[in-house]
Amino acid sequence: MGGDGPQRHPLTYVRRQRGWSMEDLARLLALAARRRGMLMHPGRDRIYKWEHRLATPGGDYQMLLADVLNVSQADVVRLGWPWWLPAYDAPRPFTTGGTHAALTEVLVALDDPDRRGFLALTTGALASLASDWATIEPERLTGALAGRRVDATLLAWLETRTTELRALTNTNAPECTTLIHALLKTSIQLIRTGAYDEPTGRRLLRVTASAAQCAGWLHFDQGEHGACQRHWRSALHAAHTASDRDLGAGVLSDLAYAATWLNHPAAAVEILEHARSRTHSPAARALLDLRRARALAVLGDHPATTRALGSAEHQLDQSRPGTSPAWVSWMSPADLAVDAGRCWLDLNRPKRADSALAQGLILLDPARERTRSVVLAYRAEAALARHDLTAAAADTREALDTAHATQAARCIGLVNATLDKLAPHRSHPAVAGLFTRAGR
Missing domain, CATH: 1.10.220 (Annexin V; domain 1)
Incomplete structure (x- = not known):
């Protein structure tokens, strides 16, 4: 689903992970060609074009790349470019252990952000993750861990600060990054080392999920898609273990939004179908329907887009002030108008798009x-x-x-x-x- 930075590519990640320059990779490809009896002499410029998405390597070059990277030709054919490159992560299971592993991964990345700058899930793995989330019921928390008991006052403070920081990121995102990371780090460390009963554990997990979801958006806005996805996946696991289905659905809708933004609308539709199956809040369902409309519009499906927009409007009308989850409390008629405008643009209806976007600007906070x-x-x-x-x-x-x-x-x-x-x-x-x- 893309990497960090506007030019990041999975091949760049693979190459840098091995300490190779573009010239090094070109030399290794030439050696691989010689071993196969092929007269091919790729240069740095060709690799530059691959990594900057200016060209796609042909079948022979992909075969040579697979030789250099020790990937089977069967995987090259089965997965296709660039999904066969060894740059993609594997999803964690929806178990308490899987959640702890996902949170630990984020904790490590907060201390060493360059260590896993690219690794992300393929679109197929994302859809599988959403399917597992929809069908696997949360485990019961297994009781307190060894350590100091989590202070109730501190937990309440973390809950309040998370809500405040979520609101602040709309206007002061760069300044909030350090604060939200510090809060996330604190909540994960409490989960890993604190002593708490099951209700307290679920509150801690919800705080962590909310903070990780917020941090994911900060990374997304900076084009850091690997870090963004890593935070959202940890948020999904934390919300699932806390038995907060609406929050989990919201995180899945963020992953779907990113998929559409990165031109994977079909994957976004599949993710949102799973997310919609377990939501309860009308505002949450409105957001899921709206993001589904966005993906369907990119796919050019006018009737389905219209139905999804209508459902989003109906669900938003059903929501009541003060009853929506904090993560979707910003959802408003302005958002409905703005995203409808984007849909009409994608469906080549510019006049209708302009009308909706103008309304959105008037209503927008x-x-x-x-x-x-x-x-x-x-x-x-x-x-x-x-x-x-x-x-x-x-x-x-x-x-x-x-x-x-x-x-x-x-x-x-x-x-x-x-x-x-x-x-x-x-x-x-x-x-x-x-x-x-x-x-x-």
Whole structure:
């Protein structure tokens, strides 16, 4: 599902893990070709193109890569590129032991963030993880661990701070990263070494799941997809062990959202179907339906997208203020309008998209600057589809300023992609001014 950084590729991870430069890998490929009696001399430029997704290695080159990496040719054929590369993780079982392993993995990564910078699950493994979550019932916690008893006041403080930090990340994400990591580290250490009864253990797990979910979004916004997925997977395990099905469904919806963002909409639909099967909160179901609509729109399924949007609106109408889980308390008619607008864009309905996005901007909480930058970029895309270059340039300019103010790499990258779409129209005065402002 992608790696950390805008150019990270599983081949980059594999190569760096072995301490190879691009030149080293090119030399090893040439040696592998010689052993097979093939006259092939790949250079650094070819590997650069593979790692930057500018080209896909052909069958012969994949065969040579498999030789160098000691991967069977059967796996190359069965899994396809790039999924056969030895850069992908294996899911943990939904057991108490599996949860502890997932949380320990996050704890290690917090101390050494570069150690597992890429490792993630394949889309197939993600769908399997969602299926297991939907069918496996949580184990009963096996009682207190050896250690100092968890203080009730400290636990209450952690719960309050987690809720506060979740709200703060909407407006002060870079400043909150260190705080949420420290809170997550504390809660995991208490789970691993503290003494507590079963109700206290479940509260600790919910705090940990919430903090890990929040941390995952911070990594996602910076394009750090390996770290993002690792936090969300640990959150899913913690929520499952705590028997909080709605929170687990919310984490699965985040994984599905990321899958759609990284152009794996079919996997997102499958994940969301499993997540929807175990939810109770109307607001949670509304979010799942909305994200399913997003994935279906990318797939070009107009009728199913319309049905999912209608269901999301109905479920949101059923929710009552103060009754929604904290992780979905931000869900509002503004989000429904914004995501509907993105759906209509993907379904080539720019006028309908523009209307929905305009409504979303009116309803959106002014504090949600990251969402605002995304909406403006979407609206610029809709204006461009209508051939209104003046409006497209104006929205892109505002999106650019807003995105840079948030410091979120995801938002900045989206605006840069919009600029790329406007590049063929640089002769237009408004677009020319925009590119001058952007320094391009």
